[in-house]
Amino acid sequence: MSDMAKSILFAVGMCIVLGLLLTTAATALQPLQQKNMEINRKKNVLLSVDLVSRDGKYTHEEITTLYDEKIDLFGATQTGAIVEENKIDREPVLPIYLYIEDDTIQAYIVPIDTQGVWGMISGYLAIEDDGSTVRGFTITRHSETPGLGGEIERQWFQENFEGKKIVNKHGTFVSVRVARGEVERQVPEEEKPHYVDGISGATLTGKYLSEGLKQVLSRYEPVSIRFRDNRIEKPGRSKKRAKGDL
């Protein structure tokens, strides 16, 4: 057999063997990986409303049970009404999670998907039932530079958001912004409730995140206004569809 034929034969053989190996591994592990991602998503929703702690270890069952018990997915219409998600035939609705305890809404959770420096930043921002106070913020996925913008995944940065206000004292929507450096030093007194500490070396990530939060929150503003005016009606629970979440 000529050298050429031998090389081609070897290459084809290698492709088949490696291809089979990788396909088997990917297919076999996929259910586990998807489950991990789903649990991670649920855990982050729970984190944003402080139902689990960041350092705590939880089994998958604990997360799932807690999530099914307290969190529900609904849709928010353009007028700010909260409807069951399957009534969306006519109007486009925005996904909104409600944290319901003792039959009252404790907080609502807005999924954040926004452009970062290198890719999408995804996470959840939870707002108290007063429609203006941030209850918590988590980041589930990002591709910022590790050590710089990547620090947004750190606990201190995310906890930074707790208690911040998205409206000023005149009742106007201002969103929350990431400051350049420390809020204490950089931001004037009356603006402090609307700023969180920034990350040194990651000005750009902060800027993108500020812009993104503002955009997303302004889309949800109709709902927030209803919460502020106490005009929110709790929709019927939709437990049966709990699996069909985003």
Add this chain to the structure above:
Amino acid sequence: MKLTRTKTFKAFAEPAWTNNPINMQMLGICSALAVTIQLRTAFVMTLAMIFVITGSSLIISLLRKIIPGNIRIIVELGVIASLVILTDEFLRAYYFEISRLLSVFVGLIITNCIILGRTEGFAMSNPPHLAVMDGIGNGAGYGSVLLSVAFLRELFGSGEVFGYDVIPQSFYDAGYEDMGFMLLAPAAFIIIGLMAWLQKYLSGTGEKDR
């Protein structure tokens, strides 16, 4: 014969210390800059690296007599890339948190010049048991540098070791501050430079030997 004189031991010890891939050969520096901010990521990266380099050395060494010479680099890369993908998939299935921390860097093991260098330069021309020892040695040599750099960076950059606070609060109260610079890539450059100098000084291989 003493253990330290055997060929097998040499295949391990040489890359692990006297011919360390990072400090002496200046290879694989790119990933050493990226994953050394925390010890935890550096540790998992070390394990992944040892697995990939040992595995690929073994496989290539076993096949060395039947791999056609003209496509050998492609075959080497194919084996390395497959092992890296396997590692990545495995981490995402069983160690989800850590795989999130390592993000793209596991995938980037493929581009680590140390591995291709060892398969091409050593495994292609040596029997499996030596190739395996050489792989482990290189992995350990790479890993030891990674871990030392990560230790220094995590300690001075965030005041932690393996995620646990080690700098007492009283230090901070007295005005001590974490060095933000340690978290940036240039800090790793400087530390690796100093370590390379230190090792060359200790082993007595300076410029004069060239």
